[in-house]
Amino acid sequence: MSGKHWPPGTQCVTKHDHNKPKAGELAFRKGDVVTIIEAVEGKGWYRARHNESGQEGLLAGSVLRERGAIRADHKLSLMPWFHGKISGVEAVQELQPAEDGLFLVRESIRHPGDYVLCVSFGKEVMHYRVVHEENMLSIDSQQRFYNLIDMIEHYTKEQGAICTKLVKPKPKTGMKSAEEELAKAGWLLNLQHLTLGDRIGQGEFGDVLEGEYMGQKVAVKNIKCDVTAQAFLAETAAMTKVRHKNLVRLLGVILHNGLYIVMEFMSKGNLVNFLRTRGRAQVTPQQLLQFSLDVAQGMDYLESKKLVHRDLAARNILISEEHVAKVSDFGLARVNPKGTDNTVLPVKWTAPEALKHNKFSSKSDVWSYGILLWEVFSFGRAPYPKLSLKEVTELLEEGYRMDPPEGCPPAIYALMKSCWEMEPGKRPSFKKLTEKLQKELKHLRDV
Ligand code: ADP
Numbered sequence: 001m002s003g004k005h006w007p008p009g010t011q012c013v014t015k016h017d018h019n020k021p022k023a024g025e026l027a028f029r030k031g032d033v034v035t036i037i038e039a040v041e042g043k044g045w046y047r048a049r050h051n052e053s054g055q056e057g058l059l060a061g062s063v064l065r066e067r068g069a070i071r072a073d074h075k076l077s078l079m080p081w082f083h084g085k086i087s088g089v090e091a092v093q094e095l096q097p098a099e100d101g102l103f104l105v106r107e108s109i110r111h112p113g114d115y116v117l118c119v120s121f122g123k124e125v126m127h128y129r130v131v132h133e134e135n136m137l138s139i140d141s142q143q144r145f146y147n148l149i150d151m152i153e154h155y156t157k158e159q160g161a162i163c164t165k166l167v168k169p170k171p172k173t174g175m176k177s178a179e180e181e182l183a184k185a186g187w188l189l190n191l192q193h194l195t196l197g198d199r200i201g202q203g204e205f206g207d208v209l210e211g212e213y214m215g216q217k218v219a220v221k222n223i224k225c226d227v228t229a230q231a232f233l234a235e236t237a238a239m240t241k242v243r244h245k246n247l248v249r250l251l252g253v254i255l256h257n258g259l260y261i262v263m264e265f266m267s268k269g270n271l272v273n274f275l276r277t278r279g280r281a282q283v284t285p286q287q288l289l290q291f292s293l294d295v296a297q298g299m300d301y302l303e304s305k306k307l308v309h310r311d312l313a314a315r316n317i318l319i320s321e322e323h324v325a326k327v328s329d330f331g332l333a334r335v336n337p338k339g340t341d342n343t344v345l346p347v348k349w350t351a352p353e354a355l356k357h358n359k360f361s362s363k364s365d366v367w368s369y370g371i372l373l374w375e376v377f378s379f380g381r382a383p384y385p386k387l388s389l390k391e392v393t394e395l396l397e398e399g400y401r402m403d404p405p406e407g408c409p410p411a412i413y414a415l416m417k418s419c420w421e422m423e424p425g426k427r428p429s430f431k432k433l434t435e436k437l438q439k440e441l442k443h444l445r446d447v
């Protein structure tokens, strides 16, 4: 026995081949991904479903390993075949030796903004101009695509108007295919097993849909824009490194329609809506403390992994069916292509040193956590009511801090204030915050 326990819904990778399964057992090859359905009483076996074939069967826990983490480096690309601005001649050189279906995409030099799909075929290289039509991309004015990723996906399956199906991408030097790396590590899910349902939320970069993956309820974030999808790889990579009861779990990703990020389903939605729609009448002080503690524990874990959230706020906390609060949207570098433009920062949640000098750290997360505590104990009110962003920034410099929300326990208000120390080093760690909240919760239970 491996000693590890795999809860239902866990995605695991198999350590070796199992070609001759006995009755009821699952067949698999080394590196296959399976979803745990349930543990079998006693001997360390599991019932699991094979992600590729969809077949169900038994296997020993000892053949399973955890999926590896994805490293978020800029060499990992959703479009490794995209070579940017190179000339037609250079493209031809890149596609040597000739091989039918070997391809790349370049930016057109003659028609700025357009692209060229270059495909090796019968010892020659064909160049297809990709033009923008009504905000979509097309080669033949018949088939249209939202982005290059979709276009490549299409011509990999169908020849359509071009000389051959695309067979093999020619990666730009130094670029690694995100698809390959994700697949190798076991994070690439199978589109065929995903059923999409209603829209449950709207994110800044795309819709969030309800869905089902291999019998498990999931939430799916769809990012259609290829540039944004690439930026989101960083968030996804951060999610592959972590596993904690108070962090929203990533099941995997699918490269389709841009990027699908498949996460565990949090049926009670985000914390702000949860508190606003129920209010004082339905949510007990104990529940508020428990949510606060949940978040602090998730953040303590993130801090231990040296991950900085940068956008900690009640809107990014999700609530499970069992009322467990979990942190989402983490690891988001919030990459802004235009550089140091602060207009996208959530000013009222962001620590002064992060706003002014771009100094993000776990301690700036602690500042945001203080704001989150205020949101929680005011049942989802927007912080600094009636103050403009400019006023907030100025007043904070002068030492102004928000008043406690109505009915907020003094001990909790003291915690908020400690999170809002101007000097980052004076703020408590998430570990300390966790300890204090545990004490408060115990106190509340004892009286
Ligand atoms: P963004 O950060 O891009 O704006 P979010 O990830 O915050 O988008 O998602 C927007 C909304 O979608 C959330 O406020 C929430 O209501 C819903 N949502 C997101 N992820 C999930 C999930 N895993 N389970 C249930 N609902 C979710």
Ligand code: MG
Pocket: 203, 315, 316, 329
């Ligand atoms: Mg969000």
